[in-house]
Amino acid sequence: MLFNSLDFAVFLPIVFLLYWFVVHKNLKHQNLLLVAASYVFYGWWDYRFLGLIFFSSLIDFIVGLQIKKSQEPSVRKALLWLSIFVNLGFLGFFKYYNFFVENFVEVFSFFGHKITPNSLHIILPVGISFYTFQTLSYTIDIYKGKLEPTKHLVAFLAFVSFFPQLVAGPIERATNLLPQFYKHRKFHYSKAVDGCRQILWGLFKKIVIADNCAQYANAIFNHSDSYSGSTLLMGALFFTFQIYGDFSGYSDIAIGTARLFGFNLKQNFAFPYFSRDVAEFWRRWHISLSTWFRDYLYIPLGGSKGSIWLKIRNTFVIFLVSGFWHGANWTFVFWGFLNALYFLPLLLAKQNRKHLNVVAQHSILPNFREFFSMAFTFGITVLAWVFFRAENFGHGLSYIQGIFSKELLSLPKVRPTDVIVVTLLFVLVEWMGRKRHYAIEKLLSSQKRALRWGFYMLLIALIFVFSNEKPQEFIYFQF
Structure with missing residues (x-):
């Protein structure tokens, strides 16, 4: 469902009236309504992917609880990697499968080996890049001890599928958005x-x-x-x-x-x-994605600390991954490479926070x-x-x-x-x-x-x- 469509112009007032005038006295009913509305909103494009977002949500809900419950470091780490594997596995298959197959074929063709690719007609689920990162941040924050896992499945489903930002962000952190589903909400004119x-x-x-x-x-x-x-x-x-x-x-x-x-x-x-400067640009452009990569990739790699070569490596990693996140095309990777080149002199001269x-x-x-x-x-x-x-x-x-x-x-x-x-x-x-x-x-x-x-x-x-x-x-x- 498009924000700029007649469908949404009808959908939004209906959900708004039900939310504030029918189920407003019961928090759980409000959250249930948001889940239902969000799944209708998402299923408007292709109902077949509703099972995907539900399964992904359920996995991370269970993993979050088990990470908190377990005291064994190896088990906690295995659970974290399960979440990462499932989420990035879905994202990699739906978004990048054909890209890797086609490039694999081209490499072999370059060396004179002709192989027939088994490309699939894969439909990219709308918003998968956004809600995947949102649920990943939830399990990572629990693993790091920054967040308590929720025991409320409905609230968690609402957090993952919240229809205003489900399809194209902002990519919300559980630390900010999830607690808002626990609190009774009053209408403010x-x-x-x-x-x-x-x-x-x-x-x-x-x-x-x-x-x-x-x-x-x-x-x-x-x-x-x-x-x-x-x-x-x-x-x-x-x-x-x-x-x-x-x-x-x-x-x-x-x-x-x-x-x-x-x-x-x-x-x-x-x-x-x-x-x-470019550093300021990236603090102001797609802030939710930039800060996600900063907190969950750049800083764990060492950030701007360490040797000059480590700083250079981390800068290129963060921008190349950001480019590749946008799509399965080398143009996006090169776009990321260009921005890394723009950013690097500022970082090395310690002018990136000027x-x-x-x-x-x-x-x-x-x-x-x-x-x-x-x-x-x-x-x-x-x-x-x-x-x-x-x-x-x-x-x-x-x-x-x-x-x-x-x-x-x-x-x-x-x-x-x-x-x-x-x-x-x-x-x-x-x-x-x-x-x-x-x-x-x-x-x-x-x-x-x-x-x-x-x-x-x-x-x-x-x-x-x-x-x-x-x-x-x-x-x-x-x-």
């Missing part, structure tokens, strides 16, 4: 209003910015050999705003929807395109140094996104070469005025709200109600004007 406001902004990002930028990004990337350098640059910029509007828009809708039901999810995007505050924190505009740093970071990020979007490595390389041609300074052949103008206005609003959890959280809060509602009506009008006849899927569904 102010939180609900704030949730609706964030949902509206998320829909604007998705429908107005992402979907419209996607039309031109797809047209240019799919026929990149026919366009000039300036047009190719426009295509890269369109994709840059497409992926941000699409993914951060989903996170905004998810966080806002969760707030309607009395839950607080963590911020997943913190205005990453206003970053002054920018921890908000840019231009005490002024309206950035100073010259901040502006140059943002422009440079944004520029190299755009180039990295080219490989993320490209069909293969060769396509990405030829696309970059095409950008830096003699026609780079020519007038782009594709320059939709309406999309460019609304994107620039979007950037302006994001800049004005960069100190908040989302851009319009407090925008016009000190102004008269008529002005605020006029702005909200404008956003709604733009959503209808720029919407497509058929709702477009979110990019991260494929990851």
Whole structure:
């Protein structure tokens, strides 16, 4: 079920009314309703994968209890590896099986041995990369003694399948989200209003910015050999705003929807395109995934401690794995490699934590140094996104070469005025709200109600004007 679909527009009010007016007096009934609603939401795509998410949840629920119960270190470790094997086994099979088979065949073909691959028509379960990491963090935290296992199966099923963030995050930690299922929840009008406001902004990002930028990004990337350098640059910029509007828009809708039901999810995007270096970018982009890799892979490997070579190794491991997490294609791996190259000088020079505050924190505009740093970071990020979007490595390389041609300074052949103008206005609003959890959280809060509602009506009008006849899927569904 898509957030930007008529189905969800009907589904959400029904669940909301049942939650607050029918089962509101009984916590267990509320959690049961959320489980049922989440399974309906997930099964809307393909009901056959409901058994997969239930089995994965049940395994980790049992493993968590047994890890806590056992006093034998070897048994505890074996149980942990059982959880890792089951979760990563499902993820590896559904997401990477054909990738490894095809690359295995290519390697043998290179040495003159022709073999017939047994590729399967495997359908990738929506959201498997997200809920797999969510349940893995649960068992790992129990093993490390950071979390007590839950004895409430319904609460745990609700935690794993919670429909607002099930399909594309944020990837919530059990330490933050699971305890919220134990507490009685009361309706707060102010939180609900704030949730609706964030949902509206998320829909604007998705429908107005992402979907419209996607039309031109797809047209240019799919026929990149026919366009000039300036047009190719426009295509890269369109994709840059497409992926941000699409993914951060989903996170905004998810966080806002969760707030309607009395839950607080963590911020997943913190205005990453206003970053002054790549390290800051990765603290602000897909925060839930970046911190997951930091806590469960980077730090256990040694982090930024130890020798220079250890730091280099850990940096490349974390970014290469992050790239591969996004998809079974070498373009994602190279995208991760590029970001590792960007990040490494900052780490070695111990400048990777230089920018921890908000840019231009005490002024309206950035100073010259901040502006140059943002422009440079944004520029190299755009180039990295080219490989993320490209069909293969060769396509990405030829696309970059095409950008830096003699026609780079020519007038782009594709320059939709309406999309460019609304994107620039979007950037302006994001800049004005960069100190908040989302851009319009407090925008016009000190102004008269008529002005605020006029702005909200404008956003709604733009959503209808720029919407497509058929709702477009979110990019991260494929990851």
